[in-house]
Amino acid sequence: xxxxxxxxxxxxxxxxxxxxxxxxxxxxxxxxxxxxxxxxxxxxxxxxxxxxxxxxxxxxxxxxxxxxxxxxxxxxxxxxxxxxxxxxxxxxxxxxxxxxxxxxxxxxxxxxxxxxxxxxxxxxxxxxxxxxxxxxxxxxxxxxxxxxxxxxxxxxxxxxxxxxxxxxxxxxxxxxxxxxxxxxxxxxxxxxxxxxxxxxxxxxxxxxxxxxxxxxxxxxxxxxxxxxxxxxxxxxxxxxxxxxxxxxxxxxxxxxxxxxxxxxxxxxxxxxxxxxxxxxxxxxxxxxxxxxxxxxxxxxxxxxxxxxxxxxxxxxxxxxxxxxxxxxxxxxxxxxxxxxxxxxxxxxxxxxxxxxxxxxxxxx
Amino acid sequence: xxxxxxxxxxxxxxxxxxxxxxxxxxxxxxxxxxxxxxxxxxxxxxxxxxxxxxxxxxxxxxxxxxxxxxxxxxxxxxxxxxxxxxxxxxxxxxxxxxxxxxxxxxxxxxxxxxxxxxxxxxxxxxxxxxxxxxxxxxxxxxxxxxxxxxxxxxxxxxxxxxxxxxxxxxxxxxxxxxxxxxxxxxxxxxxxxxxxxxxxxxxxxxxxxxxxxxxxxxxxxxxxxxxxxxxxxxxxxxxxxxxxxxxxxxxxxxxxxxxxxxxxxxxxxxxxxxxxxxxxxxxxxxxxxxxxxxxxxxxxxx
Numbered sequence: 001x002x003x004x005x006x007x008x009x010x011x012x013x014x015x016x017x018x019x020x021x022x023x024x025x026x027x028x029x030x031x032x033x034x035x036x037x038x039x040x041x042x043x044x045x046x047x048x049x050x051x052x053x054x055x056x057x058x059x060x061x062x063x064x065x066x067x068x069x070x071x072x073x074x075x076x077x078x079x080x081x082x083x084x085x086x087x088x089x090x091x092x093x094x095x096x097x098x099x100x101x102x103x104x105x106x107x108x109x110x111x112x113x114x115x116x117x118x119x120x121x122x123x124x125x126x127x128x129x130x131x132x133x134x135x136x137x138x139x140x141x142x143x144x145x146x147x148x149x150x151x152x153x154x155x156x157x158x159x160x161x162x163x164x165x166x167x168x169x170x171x172x173x174x175x176x177x178x179x180x181x182x183x184x185x186x187x188x189x190x191x192x193x194x195x196x197x198x199x200x201x202x203x204x205x206x207x208x209x210x211x212x213x214x215x216x217x218x219x220x221x222x223x224x225x226x227x228x229x230x231x232x233x234x235x236x237x238x239x240x241x242x243x244x245x246x247x248x249x250x251x252x253x254x255x256x257x258x259x260x261x262x263x264x265x266x267x268x269x270x271x272x273x274x275x276x277x278x279x280x281x282x283x284x285x286x287x288x289x290x291x292x293x294x295x296x297x298x299x300x301x302x303x304x305x306x307x308x309x310x311x312x313x314x315x316x317x318x319x320x321x322x323x324x325x326x327x328x329x330x331x332x333x334x335x336x337x338x339x340x341x342x343x344x345x346x347x348x349x350x351x352x353x354x355x356x357x358x359x360x361x362x363x364x
Numbered sequence: 365x366x367x368x369x370x371x372x373x374x375x376x377x378x379x380x381x382x383x384x385x386x387x388x389x390x391x392x393x394x395x396x397x398x399x400x401x402x403x404x405x406x407x408x409x410x411x412x413x414x415x416x417x418x419x420x421x422x423x424x425x426x427x428x429x430x431x432x433x434x435x436x437x438x439x440x441x442x443x444x445x446x447x448x449x450x451x452x453x454x455x456x457x458x459x460x461x462x463x464x465x466x467x468x469x470x471x472x473x474x475x476x477x478x479x480x481x482x483x484x485x486x487x488x489x490x491x492x493x494x495x496x497x498x499x500x501x502x503x504x505x506x507x508x509x510x511x512x513x514x515x516x517x518x519x520x521x522x523x524x525x526x527x528x529x530x531x532x533x534x535x536x537x538x539x540x541x542x543x544x545x546x547x548x549x550x551x552x553x554x555x556x557x558x559x560x561x562x563x564x565x566x567x568x569x570x571x572x573x574x575x576x577x578x579x580x581x582x583x584x585x586x587x588x589x590x591x592x593x594x595x596x597x598x599x600x601x602x603x604x605x606x607x608x609x610x611x612x613x614x615x616x617x618x619x620x621x622x623x624x625x626x627x628x629x630x631x632x633x634x635x636x637x638x639x640x641x642x643x644x645x646x647x648x649x650x651x652x653x654x655x656x657x658x659x660x661x662x663x664x665x666x
Contacts, residue, residue, distance in 0.1 A: 224448050225478035229492035229543060230468030239491070243482045320482045320523045 036103065043102035050094040057091035064090050069098075101290040109294035119286070126279055130298065133264060133275035136192060140199025140267070141260045148207035149249065155208060156215020157241055166212065169205050177202035177263055181270040190271035198270060202263035203256055210252050218244045247318045254310050261303050375631040378614050386612055389595065392423040395459060395579045396445065396547050402453035403440055403605075414440050415605025418454070420598060422547070427573060427580045429590035432600030432608075433640055438583050441600075442549050445581065446472050458546055468492055471545030475552045477532040479524040485535050486511065486520035492543040510538040513572065530561040537569070541576060550582045554589070563621070566592055570619060587636045591629055592619055599639045608639050 011017070019027070042049055053075040058064035061078045072094060079089040096102075101109075113126045124132065154161040177198050184194030218241055226240040268277035276295055283291040315322055378386065401418040404411050415437040422428050432438045443449040445456055447466035456463050458470065466472075471492075479488050489507035490500075498506070511517050514534040524532055533553055540548055554562040566589060573580055584590050590597050594613050601608040614628040623629050 219478075221474055221476055221478045222480060224466070225472065225474060226480075226491070226495075227448070227466035228446055228468070228470060228472040228549075229539065230495040231491075232465075235495065239495075240480070243480070246482075318482070320525065 040103050043096060043100070046094050050096055052095050052097060053092040054095045055090055055092040059090040060087040061090045069095060098287055099289050101293060105290040106293040106297070109288075109290035110297075113283075113291045113294050116291075123282065124278070126295070129274075129276050129279040129295075130302075133268065133277075133299075134302070136195050136267065136275055137199060137257075137260055137264055139192075140196045140263075141203055141257060143196065144200045144203040144207055144260075145253070148204045149211055149253075152208045152211025152249075153215050153237070153242065153245075155212035156218075156245070157237055162212060162216075166209065169208050173205035173209065178266040178270075181266075185271050192274070194270045195267040195274065198267040199260050199263050202267075203260050206259065207252075207256055210256065211249055214248045214252055215241060215245045217248070247314070247321055250310075250314055250317070254307055254314075257310075258303065258307070261299065264299075372631040372634060373627050375611065375614055375628070375635040378612060379616055379628075382612075382614055382616050385617070386595075389423050389426055392425065393459075394421045395424050395426075396420075396422040396581070397457040397460075398445070398454070399457070400454035401441070401444065401451050401456065403437065403444065403449070404452050413604040415600070416453075418600075418605075418607055420607070420610060422579055422581065425573075425577065425579055427582065427593055427595045428598060429582045429584055429594035429596075430598045430600060431584055431587060431590045431636065431640065432605075433602045434585070435605075436600040436602040437605030438600050439551060440605075442551055442581060442583055445547075446470050446549050448472075468496060468543045469546045471540035471543055471548045473533070473536050473540050473548065473550040473553045475555050477524070477529070477536050479532055479535055479539070481524050484521050484523055485516060485527070488524065488535055489539045489542050492539060496543065506542060507538075510542045511535075513541075513575075514538045528561075529557050530565055533557065533565060534568070537572065541572070541578060545578065547579045547581055550580065552583050552585065555585070562589075567621075569593065587633055587640065588624065591615065591632050591636065592621075592624070597632075597636070599636065601639070611635065 012019070012023070018024075051072055052069040053072050054069050055064045055066055055075075058066055059079075060082055064070065064078070070092075075090065075092060082089040116126075118125060151161070151165065155165055156162070180201055181194065181198060184197040188194045188197055222244055223236065223240055226236055231239060264275070265277050268275045273281060276299060280292050280295045283289075283295065398418055398420050402416040403414040404416070405414070406412045418441060420428075430438045430441065440449060444451045445463075447463055447470065463470070479485075480491065483491065486504070486507050489510050490503040493503035493506055494500070508517065508520065511520055514537060516531060516534055516538070519527060519531065524535065527535065536553070537548075554565045557565060569580075570593060572578075582590075582593060591613065592615075597611045597613060599608045599611060600606065611632070614632060615623055615626065616628070
């Protein structure tokens with residue numbers, strides 16, 4: 001009886017309708033599989049793209065050498081000429097440019113890149129490069145946060161600080177952080193100092209404004225309720241304004257951390273190149289593009305999973321945001337006595353007559 | 365048959381026991397005294413007056429309801445009493461002293477519950493006690509007592525979002541009462557609840573009020589609610605906001621829903637309707653709306 005099934009089961013494209021869990025999972029997997037499949041098709045189906053020819057035997061063509069790549073059009077033209085002159089044609093197979101390695105090569109590079117020792121003894125291993133990048137991000141973001149978060153909370157709470165700080169910060173955040181690269185090197189040297197400073201500049205000004213706005217959005221009724229309960233001054237900030245906004249501040253921080261990552265590559269070019277940027281550049285120079293892709297993908301994977309982790313951590317830190325808690329534990333009875341027994345019997349009687357179902361829409 | 369056609373007693377006629385009760389109330393000390401209160405805003409040449417010359421005295425353990433058409437400034441009035449807004453004239457005295465800003469001596473229950481979502485039910489009730497400087501364990505003991513009174517002991521570790529609207533409002537009442545305020549101000553506290561939960565909450569509030577030493581100032585736009593709960597009803601008019609009448613409620617206590625059809629109730633209700641909706645009972649009060657008839661002849665529904 002298909003017409004009795006819920007609409008979501010029949011219709012993949014229901015407007016604003018949540019899909020059943022299995023379909024959601026399927027689509028999530030597909031969202032990764034589709035781009036990978038496109039990449040695989042371009043890499044493994046010879047007649048799609050493959051603009052170059054890898055020469056296995058140059059034949060009598062003068063300027064072809066074994067193991068080199070030449071445009072497919074040149075290859076055809078040369079062989080036509082060879083055929084006309086009854087000379088030996090060149091042999092080869094079609095390939096994609098070296099900057100588009102096939103998926104399996106990149107997948108292999110995920111493991112081999114960690115195991116391959118650096119070419120020069122003073123160069124870092126991949127895991128050292130990654131570690132260096134993560135520590136740069138951490139310090140930039142940490143230093144920005146210990147100043148930016150309190151300042152944002154002050155701006156959001158007191159109009160005084162908002163008026164005093166925000167106009168300048170609003171102006172400053174339009175200055176692109178990389179523009180300060182040379183200045184940072186001049187002040188802080190060529191090591192990690194300027195890199196951390198650029199991540200700091202890229203994060204801090206946004207952070208103050210975003211958190212100030214979040215704190216301003218705290219429901220004024222909660223603040224008023226707290227005031228009528230005797231809260232004032234610093235206690236009001238600490239016991240009401242901060243807890244009321246902490247969850248949204250946490251979400252802001254997750255988004256800001258994502259921005260900090262986008263500044264990483266620019267920051268690492270400043271001064272002596274370091275971290276994952278150094279690794280990527282070095283591998284590109286050696287034309288190990290599979291390693292380049294693997295390293296770029298690693299940044300994505302680290303970002304993605306650290307955000308998943310922070311999301312999970314959020315549900316641990318802020319239990320009141322777990323909307324479904326009562327449903328799983330079923331602490332709130334949906335029927336039966338919800339009312340203290342002290343209520344006059346006549347009252348309850350009259351109510352039951354009016355409408356049989358008592359206050360049953362709990363936790364709605 | 366309209367309400368006006370039924371022979372109703374005068375709402376000012378008080379039964380002897382009701383009159384005697386009012387006598388007793390008037391001998392009690394005045395908790396809240398509002399004298400010539402005025403609120404207006406805007407520049408001097410374009411001044412908008414929300415209300416002016418509001419005066420009232422509320423005695424200890426009285427239950428006062430404030431009703432009025434929308435725009436009469438009843439919410440502004442209690443926000444000023446609570447200290448959340450400033451007046452532009454007149455004086456408010458609580459126990460003979462002036463007030464400045466919000467404080468725990470004037471508890472408030474809002475229509476929107478305003479429970480702190482990050483605190484459990486128990487911690488919500490403890491909040492005011494902790495602000496008053498109590499130790500954690502004494503606050504906890506007291507909070508548990510208040511939760512017992514509102515019948516929510518089982519939910520002390522739940523978060524507000526896990527409760528129904530009526531339960532949330534009971535927590536809010538417990539939270540306000542835990543501070544032992546001199547006066548409990550309630551701003552349309554049951555307006556967001558469905559009809560039968562509202563009825564339960566009203567009966568329930570009366571029980572709490574009987575047992576707890578608290579004076580209540582209750583804003584509502586529900587005339588039945590005002591008649592059912594109050595000792596006296598302050599009726600406010602709009603444009604500009606003013607006191608139209610301060611009515612002694614003639615309905616004897618204890619109250620029950622049976623009284624909803626008693627002559628005193630109907631007389632009072634009739635008077636309130638007259639004040640709030642001046643065209644009430646008139647023949648032409650049904651506004652004609654310009655809609656072309658789109659049904660066939662003989663297909664009338666009324």
